[in-house]
Amino acid sequence: MSVTIEQATPADIAELRQLYYAVYGPHYPTALGTDPAEMSRLIQDPFTLWLVARSTGTAKSGGLVGSAAIHSEPGSRLGRLEGLAVHPDQRGSGLAGQLTEELCARMLTAGRLDSVYATVRTVSAGPQRVVARNGFRPMGILPNAVDLDCRESLALYARHSPGVLDRRVPVGEVPAPLLPLLRNVERSLGISYADARPTDPLPAPPEAPDVTLEMVEAPAFVRRRFHDRFPDAAQWFYPLHTPNVLLVPDDGDFEVYAYLNRTGRYCALVAGHPDPAAAAGYLEPITRALTRAGAGYVEALVPLAHHGALSAFLAQDFIPSALYPAMRPEGDGFHDYVVLTRTTEHIDFRGVVVEKPLQPYLDSYVSAWASAHLPAVTAPEVAP
Template sequence: MDIENSITIRRAKLTDREELLALYLTVYGDDYPLELGTNKQLMTRLLEEQEKAFWFVVELADRPGIAASCVVELEPEFRIGKVTGAAVHPQCAGLGLSSKLIGFAVNEVMAKAPSINTLYATTRTVTMASQKMLISNGFKPLGIFPNARKIKTYETLTLMGYFREGVLDKRTPVQRIPPSLVELYLQTNKSIGDEREIELVEDCPAFPKNIAHEESKWEFIQAPEFVEKRFNEVFQGDRESTFYPFHKPNLLISNTVLGVEMFASFNKKDHYCVLISANCPITTINGHFKKLAFAFKEIGIYYLETLVRIDYFEAVCFLGANRFLPSAYYPAMREIDGVAHDYVLMTRTMVPLDFSESQISSEFTPFVREYVRQWIDLNLSTVGVHL
């Protein structure tokens, strides 16, 4: 087959929805963790809101129906997008459709959405194919999400970024950084071809270990509409505190003694929780996080992550003191008044770390090695094990 002449890539239409549902079911079965290929209401919104979602499909001249699909969702306010939902029909495997589709989608979005600075994608680690395919299309490795998704087992994901030309030139210099971020920072800079020196490596301040008293209790409110309404009330006009692309809060974590309200996005199926923001600095819960961690486990949360702007030094240090590890680094993730700011992804897994079934491309080896080194130091140093 002359694949170059037989392939057609076009924008998906609402009339394609049922066929797309069938495609994702055929490709992934019941294991697909995203709503994109299973939730009709969400799919309808993405297919209709063509300025915020570019959904592309592949058709072949000698085969009826949709052969492949992918979506690029956009958050124009934050000038960022994500590539997701890549699927190729099993009968069309081996034709390179996924790579051609992603390459076309990225070029099309960058041409037709000039406000978008960067796109990101995550990949599973059951095979290396998707990692290699994204790298070949200009995506840069930025780190990992360890134990992030519960599919058949707890699976590690990779993070990659694609950057519009000139965006990385707008990065603000990193003025100080804790020792725990040095290797991740340097490796990310090497990955994106923007190597620069660190102005200052500074040790973190000490934080109290555990000062929580009996009256200090954590309550969890899982009511998506109420939580989103409360979130909008608390952060009205405050876009800095609400920066967490493609995540909406559905969980409110409250401590009335401390006056703390934390807003999170919780996926019960994966036991995965993203801490989006809080009504006060994260350091307000100094000495109370150990009790909160036990409360997370009790409601079935086994993985935590949060994004922190790299110049929020004390917040990064506080999370590190409470068993979060830096696992990915996103340069120039958000532009404000012409200046692009870096963010670090801090993660905490509460289940045993296991890479035994992971297939990870060599480009990610330095990220995995550094994460494992820090995990060993955090969890095994007291028994004399170091890496």
């Protein structure tokens, strides 16, 4: 079967919803494949490139058999590969790779973006092979990241434009628990963290006093307030995640903005006001509040250079799960970011399928989780 690849139009929305249902069933957790209004907005968004593939040369010519998009936003040169779907009848045809490469050619090779990332399912090796064949490299694993038919772990992959990785801003020291993750990224991307000296994490922030957190779930209000607090999206910004919930203590000392997806039962901490340090001692009650609201998985994105913030998350049982080199430009250079995750649900890796390049990340996560959650075992004394 031959296909034509073209840009999606609003007229494709009905077929697209049928395609995503055929691929993912009724549990696809993003609006991109389920919400007609959001799909129409993205198709017409100048910062999103959405491609579809149609069959040609068969009795079913013109039928939609594939879809994928790269989404960015104003002021950002980072993109997210999302919505990659190929009809079950066309699996193994190479269509997923065609769509991915065409998107990257138009967005990366053409110089519109500095990097593109993808969160890839690990229920089979196929998705990992598709992105790897198209120049993406593994950067970590996100256990229990999304709830589809069951709780699934995802892998983080990224592809950079030429020369971007060479402009990374050096980091002088990092908390020692991050060292295995850095070594994995060195091997995967061919970069070096030789100048990053491992040091002990800073002491945990003082235990937070009892606090009552109010959760505001009014997406339009939260979005407006977030843009008022962070007009240039330059402070503690989690790209491509617009917050829809706001957590505030009863004394109003700080505000925490988060994106909560109840369908997929995951949450991303987006920003803290007036400064992330104001909420550092309250990570435990913040996580508990989000868990009660339905999040089985919480993640945060922290600059590699912010030793104190990284230490605070480590002290509250967040695990360093992935590293995104050269994620965000600042001046003439690019800053690296760490993805820290915490899940309140049982982790079961028995159904996870990882390709060889991803295996070291799984191993380092398991080791970091054991160090954080299991008691140290000491050798028994031997009687003389």
